[in-house]
Amino acid sequence: MSSRAYRLGSLALIAPAILIAVSAFLVPLARLIGLSFSAKGGPFVAYAHLLGDDVYARVFANTFIIAVVVTLVALLVAFPIAFALTRLSRTWRGIVFACVLMPLWISVLVRTFSWMLLLERNGPINRFVVATGLSEQPLSLLFNHAAVLIGMVHVLLPYAVLPIYAALVRIDPALLRASEGLGASAATTFRRVLFPLALTGVATAATFTFLLALGFFVTPALLGGASSLTLSMLIDGFVTERLDWPLAAAASVLLLIAALVVVAIAARFVPVGALARVHR
């Protein structure tokens, strides 16, 4: 077969996928970018409106802070879990792995709904609190920052555990033994040997968690209150309540730019493409 025919054959195989990627991804995004410049008063009115209002500035800050805090908490919890996974016996490692991977199969909606049931006024946590006398009145645990944080960490934790584990299993145990043999304390071994070698894994975990947290919609929308408005909730409000397409499009473009900046910075250090692999 000539190389020309071979190349045409390859192209024919890829063509349907390219058609879907272009018509259902690139074209809609291009249309959205176009819409963001279509506000009545001029092309940049929607952006000026979004960037010049204190209310929106607070939403941007809130989205950023939530993403940072969720990422930090997820990393702090994920590191010991990933470390323990490298030390557990085969059976226990299988069990803990199943616990980490199982949530990834369950819809984010279902996982968030479970927290609504647990945190609500008459939920099991409040019943325990009242029954044990920790508080006279049921606590309001739902529709605030804390609920959003708990829910988001719960959903995003597996994305942090898996890359750190992948980095830790690659470390030669002989290096840790050597460090110990040379008289280093456990803390020194962690600080000087283990952590530096796991750094790429931690950076990958941070990228995945932060990227996903930045655009999170379902969990903050269901668990958050009016004070924990995020950019994705704002976009939803622009579309479904205010029917203001230029504003919705401009806010979407800002969120997209933020995500792309994260990807562009992270791609220099970590394999961002592996995100598609972490999904389950």
Next chain:
Amino acid sequence: MNLGRISLNAFVALTAAFLVLPILAIVPAAFSAQSFIRLPPDAWSVRWWGTFFNDDSWRVTLLASLRVAAITTVVSVVVGTAAALGIARSGPRMRALLTGLFLGPVVTPAIVLAVALYSMARATGLVGTTVALVIAHTTLALPFVVLNVGVSLDSLDRRLLLAAAGLGADDFRIFRSVTLPLIAPGVAGGAVFAFVTSFDEVVLSIFLAGPTVKTLPVRIWEEIRLAYTPVVAVGATVMIVLALGAASASRLLQRKRS
């Protein structure tokens, strides 16, 4: 065993419980006898299961979810497998370009993709149709299929293809009797991912579904934003059972592969 080891194991146990138990808390809520959700229920019954499967408005959403997920799976497996075969045959630059294109939907925030597709669907009159949901879900599912089949193709022994060609088999014959049987587990794995991706999907579906075609997650979403009854927990339990079934299928496939 020292203190550090014990506290690490305790931390692992607590975190594992934190990951799994909240999800399972939904299940008892589905077996409540009352008309509101209280965990654990004061009295038990299966009456809400009867409501879920007898009430048209719920049964129809489950059927719509299964239908959309099934079509999405077929489309993304066929298109994705073909794409993976094509990518395996192309040069490094083309490979990088295509990988970037197919990963786009994975790194794009779901709400952005949802609003973009919603605006497209409004312009083309596709809001509230199966077609719109299938296209949206295929966009998300395709990368997983391309990736899964790609991994299988990379581990394929090229000499087998050369041997088949040497024995006089044409391209199609080689694909049907050599390539396909060998990459079948990867294709099946991709199919499971595609099905679950579609069945679990919420954000894009909220915008693209309409009164005529509504998937189960969209119905649950609408319901839990207002007042809800234990029938929502039944719907959520159905979703958990299906997802765990898919997870087990995927595990079996993985074991077969190794």
